[in-house]
Amino acid sequence: MRPKVAVVAAGCLAVRGVTCVACADPCEPRALRIRPMLGGRAMPMIDAATCTGCGDCLAVCPVGALSLQPVDPAASEIKSCA
Numbered sequence: 001m002r003p004k005v006a007v008v009a010a011g012c013l014a015v016r017g018v019t020c021v022a023c024a025d026p027c028e029p030r031a032l033r034i035r036p037m038l039g040g041r042a043m044p045m046i047d048a049a050t051c052t053g054c055g056d057c058l059a060v061c062p063v064g065a066l067s068l069q070p071v072d073p074a075a076s077e078i079k080s081c082a
Contacts, residue, residue, distance in 0.1 A: 004053040004068040006032060008044050012065035017041060023057040023066060032057050 006023075013020035014034070021034045023044055031050035034042045048071060058066045 002070040005048045005051040005071050006046050006053070006055070006057050006066050007069045008046065009065045009067065011063050012044060012061075013063055014041070014043050015065070020062070022060045022062060026056040026060055028054075028056070 008015070008023075019042065021042070021044075024032050024034050027033075029050050029052055031047045031052070033045055033047070035045045036042050053068055053071075055068055058064075058068070
């Protein structure tokens, strides 16, 4: 079975311009971080090399915009769909 990492979908509140950092709080290895962007927005970014695939971030997302996907060996960072 291939390891999995968290992935942020286009339905994410932050991707839609609403401030939300709920997913970053439970991430113990700090693989999921909120990165400030130009214009005052902040986007969730996932470090695939650090993500353990535990799924703790999935349960706290108010819109269910996170999922676990098989690891892409070529990716070191998985960005949101923004």
